[in-house]
Structure formats: C-alpha cells, structure tokens
Amino acid sequence: MCKVCGCNQAEVAIDSIEQHVHHHTDMQAAPNANDSAARLIEIEQSILSKNDEFAEQNRNYLSHKGIFSLNLISSPGSGKTTLLTEIIKRLQEQHHIYVIEGDQQTALDAARIRETGVKATQINTGKGCHLDAHMVGHAFEHLGMHKGAFLFIENVGNLICPAGFDLGEAHKVVILSVTEGEDKPLKYPEIFHAADVMIINKIDLLPYLNFNLQQCCEYAKQINPEIEIIELSATSGENIDQLCHWLVAEKNAFSIAVLSE
Incomplete structure (x- = not known):
C-alpha cells in the first residue's frame, strides 16, 4: 500500500499489473505504416482508497468520543518520545x-x-516504514479510551511514507530537530505540506551547530504558508508550555466543533 517505498506486497502487485498493462498498451498503440494515430489508454487506481476507508472509520470513532488525536511524524532521533513524555507530565x-x-x-x-x-500500546510494523489506519484502528481496542481524551500517535521514524497515510487524526505534526539540516522542508515537501504544525526541537543546541533557524522556517512557509511553527527544547523545557497551550486550545476548539455537529 505504501506508494513510495513498496513496503507492502499489495502495492508491489498493483505496480506490476499496471506496468504490464501499460507495456502491453504501448505495444498495441505503437503506430505502424497502416496506423493513422496511436491509441492511449490511461489506467488509474487509488492505492490508498482502502486506507482512507479505515481512516474515515477512525475519524468517526474519535469524533463520536470527542478524542483529540495527533499524528507525530519525524526522522529517527528527532526527540519525539522525549518531547511526548514532557507534554504528558504537563497535561x-x-x-x-x-x-x-x-x-x-x-x-x-x-x-x-x-x-x-499513561496508557500506551505498541505497534511493531516489522519491515513496514509507517503506520496505517487499519493498524491504528485495531490499537484503539487495547486502550479503552475515555471520552474527551488526548490521543498521541507516534509514527515510525520516517519523513516520507507517513505523509501519505491518513490515520483519522485531527492534525499531522512534523517534528524537526536542529541536528538535522534546515533544508529538510525542501527535501521532504509532502509531509511539511500535509502538517498543520512544525515543531523545531533541540533549540538548546543552536549555539553549537550550524543550523540556520530562520532559513528553515522560511523553507517550511514556502512549502506550506499556513503551517504553524513552534521552536522548543524537550531537554531544557524551553517553550514546551507554549506547545501545551496550543494543544489545549486546539482540543477545546475540536470539542466545540464536535458538539455542534
């Protein structure tokens, strides 16, 4: 199902079928001395349609229970888990x-x-490089979540494939650390375009690194002018309260929207 890395065998099978059909069509469509025009047959298939169905089921379930969910996406080593533990302590x-x-x-x-x-459940994807909506929906069964709760989904460390998979979350949050390059938004634009928030972590290390913070923010805005940016340090605690204020405000807005439906 992964449209980038081919980590799901179903995706490989679909690609193989499409390649075979396109090759066969090209052979048929190739003009010869007796042909006045070549025929073009276009085959389109949404390889994410099944995931989107599960994502909509997840979204309906979460909305019904008033659970505010966030999909946290980053490269390995950005500090997702450390940041999450600090958020939990405060909330x-x-x-x-x-x-x-x-x-x-x-x-x-x-x-x-x-x-x-807090209650947590683990999903191990094996060779898979991202979570999908079916995995996440199945995980709900093990959590027994209260109404009106926060649900944080910490995705597999990867900036590419998770961007294309809707899990039914309220927001995608991309986390970038200053130990990475400031050009990440340009190199991996899909996730920065899909995310509502970019968190820049480990800013306590800026004095020791060559990371251009302003340039990074400009690149992110270039990809997604609406993206909100929060600069913080999970280690020192700097600006984590700002992030928590944003989380609570968004959760309250989500709750109001759910009640008005």
Missing part, C-alpha cells in the same frame, strides 16, 4: 492521555511512555 493531571507507539521493532518507547503513568 496528565487535567486530561486523559493515551499513546500509540509505532516502531519497526521493540516496545522500548511504549515502556518509556507507560513510566509516566
């Missing part, structure tokens, strides 16, 4: 919080989250 007294952890292997991140006292 868990006032809010029910649940976490879905996505990794290819191990349950280490889910164990770190559980140490904060």
